[in-house]
Every structure is written in C-alpha cells, then in structure tokens.
Amino acid sequence: MRYSLTSLLKQTLTGHKGWTPQWRDAAPKAEYDIIIVGGGGHGLATAYYLAKEYGLRNIAVLEKSWIGSGNIGRNTTIIRSNYLLSENISLYELSLKLWEGLEQDFNYNAMVSQRGVLNLYHSDGQRDAYARRGNMMRLNGADSELLDREGVRKLYPFLNFDAARFPIQGGLLQKRGGTVRHDAVAWGYARGASDRGVDVIQNCEVTGIDIVDGRAVGVQTSRGAIRAKKIGLAVAGSSSRVAAMAGMRLPIESHVLQAFVSEGLKPVIPGVITFGAGHFYISQSDKGGLVFGGDIDGYNSYAQRGNLPVVEDVCEGGMALMPAIGRARMLRNWGGLVDMSMDGSPIIDRTHVKGLYLNAGWCYGGFKATPGSGFVFAHLLAKDEPHPAANRLLLDRFLSGHIVDEKGQGAQPNLH
Numbered sequence: 023m024r025y026s027l028t029s030l031l032k033q034t035l036t037g038h039k040g041w042t043p044q045w046r047d048a049a050p051k052a053e054y055d056i057i058i059v060g061g062g063g064h065g066l067a068t069a070y071y072l073a074k075e076y077g078l079r080n081i082a083v084l085e086k087s088w089i090g091s092g093n094i095g096r097n098t099t100i101i102r103s104n105y106l107l108s109e110n111i112s113l114y115e116l117s118l119k120l121w122e123g124l125e126q127d128f129n130y131n132a133m134v135s136q137r138g139v140l141n142l143y144h145s146d147g148q149r150d151a152y153a154r155r156g157n158m159m160r161l162n163g164a165d166s167e168l169l170d171r172e173g174v175r176k177l178y179p180f181l182n183f184d185a186a187r188f189p190i191q192g193g194l195l196q197k198r199g200g201t202v203r204h205d206a207v208a209w210g211y212a213r214g215a216s217d218r219g220v221d222v223i224q225n226c227e228v229t230g231i232d233i234v235d236g237r238a239v240g241v242q243t244s245r246g247a248i249r250a251k252k253i254g255l256a257v258a259g260s261s262s263r264v265a266a267m268a269g270m271r272l273p274i275e276s277h278v279l280q281a282f283v284s285e286g287l288k289p290v291i292p293g294v295i296t297f298g299a300g301h302f303y304i305s306q307s308d309k310g311g312l313v314f315g316g317d318i319d320g321y322n323s324y325a326q327r328g329n330l331p332v333v334e335d336v337c338e339g340g341m342a343l344m345p346a347i348g349r350a351r352m353l354r355n356w357g358g359l360v361d362m363s364m365d366g367s368p369i370i371d372r373t374h375v376k377g378l379y380l381n382a383g384w385c386y387g388g389f390k391a392t393p394g395s396g397f398v399f400a401h402l403l404a405k406d407e408p409h410p411a412a413n414r415l416l417l418d419r420f421l422s423g424h425i426v427d428e429k430g431q432g433a434q435p436n437l438h
C-alpha cells in the first residue's frame with residue numbers, strides 16, 4: 023500500500039479500516055541467499071538496498087527482539103556529516119544525501135528535519151580545530167560555516183554567554199545536519215524491504231554461526247537452523263558477542279550510552295547544539311521534549327540501562343551551557359548499547375570466514391549513518407567488494423596500524 027494524500031483521504035472516508043500492517047510478519051524459511059543478523063536501522067537498510075539496488079529478494083533479516091528495540095529506537099536522532107577525516111566524511115556525507123531523499127524514496131514520513139547542527143567552541147585552539155574540520159568538510163563536499171560569538175548569539179540568544187565558566191566564542195554550523203524520527207526510519211526500511219520480498223523476522227535470535235571448511239553456510243537460531251549463502255552481521259552493541267560465534271575477537275568494546283528527555287515545552291531550541299567544553303548536546307523533538315545526552319557510562323556492559331554519575335554529569339553540562347534548562351523537568355532517561363571501535367570509526371568489511379560480512383563499530387554515531395551504512399553494506403554483500411565511500415573502513419586497519427583515528431587520540435574506546 024502506497025502512502026499518499028489520496029490514500030489518507032480514502033481511509034478517512036472509510037473509517038480507517040483499510041490500513042494494512044506495515045510489513046509482513048514472516049516466518050523463517052529453511053534457506054536464504056542472504057541473511058542479515060540484526061533488525062536495527064543498519065540491518066534493515068542493508069536489506070532494503072539489497073532488494074532495491076541489486077534486485078535481490080531471497081533475503082531474511084533476523085531480529086532477536088522486535089524491530090526498533092535496539093539503538094535505532096534509543097538514539098537522540100541527530101544526523102550530520104561534520105567529521106574531520108575524508109574516510110569518515112565520505113560515508114557520512116553519502117548518508118546525509120540519502121537522508122535528503124529518503125522519505126520520497128521509501129514512501130514513509132521519517133520527519134527528516136535539516137534544522138542545523140552547531141558545535142560550540144570556547145577557546146582559540148578549539149576554534150582553529152573547528153576551522154580545520156570545516157575546511158575538510160568543504161573539501162569533501164559537505165557544508166560548513168564557522169560562526170563567531172555574535173553569529174551564535176543571533177541563533178541561540180538564551181545560551182550562557184556572559185557568566186559562563188567557559189565563555190562561548192563561536193561555533194561550527196552544519197545547516198544540512200538536523201534530526202530524523204528514529205523509529206520511523208526502522209519502520210520505513212522494514213516496510214520497504216518487506217514490500218520487495220525480504221522476510222523481516224522478529225523474535226529470532228541467532229545463537230550460532232555454522233561454518234564448514236572456512237565458509238559460513240548458515241545460522242542456528244531460537245527458531246531453528248537456517249542455511250544461507252551469505253551472512254551479514256549488523257548487531258551494533260552485540261557485535262563482539264555475535265562475532266565470537268564465528269571465532270572472531272573484534273577491536274570493539276560495548277558500552278552504555280544514555281539519553282534524556284524533558285517534559286514537552288513550547289518551541290525553544292530550533293536546531294541541535296553541542297557544548298564544546300563538556301560532553302552535552304541538545305535538541306528539541308517535534309513533541310516539545312528537550313532531547314539531550316552526553317558521554318558513555320565508561321564501563322563495559324551489555325545492559326541497556328545506565329547509572330547515576332552520568333545523569334549528574336550530563337545535567338551539569340546542560341546547566342553550564344543554558345542555565346534555563348534547570349527549570350525543565352526531566353521526563354525519562356534510557357540507555358543503549360554502543361559498539362565502540364578502537365579508533366572511533368566504523369568497520370564494514372568481509373571477514374576471515376568466507377561469506378561472512380561485518381558491519382560494526384558505530385560508537386555514539388551510527389544513527390546518522392543508517393542509510394549510508396545500509397547502502398555500502400549492501401554493495402559489499404552483493405558485489406563482494408567495498409563501496410568506494412567505505413573502502414578505508416576495513417577490519418585489517420587494526421592489524422596494519424592504518425587506523426582511521428578521527429580524533430587523533432590513539433586506540434581507546436572513548437571516541438566518536
């Protein structure tokens with residue numbers, strides 16, 4: 023069923039009785055050409071582009087829980103391509119371009135809102151670093167604008183300019199960045215993939231990977247064994263656990279990242295703001311809630327909930343940046359499992375097991391990559407070679423030392 027004004031009018035006139043489920047509730051078959059493990063944003067987008075771009079239909083997405091239960095439904099919805107290294111900008115910019123046409127492409131309202139992402143700077147050194155980053159973005163085809171203090175004040179007069187411990191000097195603005203309704207992204211891709219013949223299978227946990235003579239030939243699941251010619255792993259925070267089923271030890275640690283939302287308020291924050299002197303970022307959802315977050319909890323965990331020290335740290339960051347936030351009541355907070363790679367950049371590659379492919383290492387920032395990641399992972403699975411936009415995001419960079427070290431801080435799992 024195609025969504026349009028006409029279909030909406032028709033349903034309105036007939037009491038909304040004709041809406042059909044958005045995707046088929048498929049049961050597993052005995053064999054597929056391609057199995058994608060993980061029904062998060064990346065897994066679903068991969069299946070969608072495999073079907074749409076390469077005409078492949080005999081595909082299953084296996085999700086241990088329900089669609090949208092992982093990070094795709096837990097993130098703070100920010101999209102941007104404001105990276106420093108060409109290797110990252112090329113992927114995230116591809117993704118941003120896909121976001122720009124996504125709703126028309128998959129015929130679903132994902133509320134893509136290019137409301138601008140502003141990274142604040144608070145020192146001369148930070149300004150120079152942002153100027154460099156902005157130049158790199160422009161050289162790689164992304165948009166960026168360096169604002170001075172008055173430029174920031176015009177956009178966000180309520181920030182703490184005058185009595186701040188770290189006075190705001192300016193900011194790096196990416197106007198094409200913004201927010202997207204995260205659940206709708208999962209649903210839109212699930213629907214688009216299912217319409218093209220992909221089986222989206224929920225409540226189907228992969229418990230083992232069958233390997234014969236160095237080739238992956240299928241998976242064991244909570245709903246029985248399923249054979250496959252190719253298997254793509256897209257399980258985000260569970261990457262190390264699932265890859266271990268194929269005897270792999272990944273350069274990834276799983277950490278908890280929390281997010282917070284306030285009660286609904288009238289519109290106060292038009293775009294996305296990140297604090298440059300602490301780990302805090304904020305935007306406002308279309309329902310009016312202030313959506314904000316900060317740093318990871320800082321210990322390895324597979325629990326999708328966090329602890330109080332980070333709640334305090336994030337709220338302190340918020341108060342330092344915009345003291346008015348102290349008057350808003352926090353409605354709820356939650357945690358997700360992020361797959362922190364050792365150089366802060368993702369991994370999209372084949373593995374040492376033939377027919378087994380890996381999509382992982384998204385750290386804090388894989389939501390914005392969802393369309394791009396799906397697009398390039400589909401290319402890798404279909405053609406057996408990396409897409410040009412991701413041909414440096416390979417696993418063996420950790421072996422050779424050619425890491426994609428976005429922050430220039432060396433190997434540690436606290437980068438994004």
Ligand SMILES: Cc1cc2nc3c(=O)[nH]c(=O)nc-3n(C[C@H](O)[C@H](O)[C@H](O)COP(=O)(O)OP(=O)(O)OC[C@H]3O[C@@H](n4cnc5c(N)ncnc54)[C@H](O)[C@@H]3O)c2cc1C
Nearest residue numbers: 060062063064086092093094098100228358387388389390
């Ligand atoms: C609090 C928070 C805020 C964030 N904010 C942002 C942001 O603003 N912008 C941004 O770009 N990124 C953000 N991120 C990161 C982003 O959400 C993730 O990097 C991205 O969603 C990960 O990809 P995914 O959607 O495929 O993951 P997921 O949705 O987690 O998908 C992985 C799926 O694999 C399934 N799975 C795991 N093991 C198995 C198994 N054995 N068998 C079958 N299925 C399995 C899981 O159930 C899960 O549904 C945030 C993350 C968190 C937690």
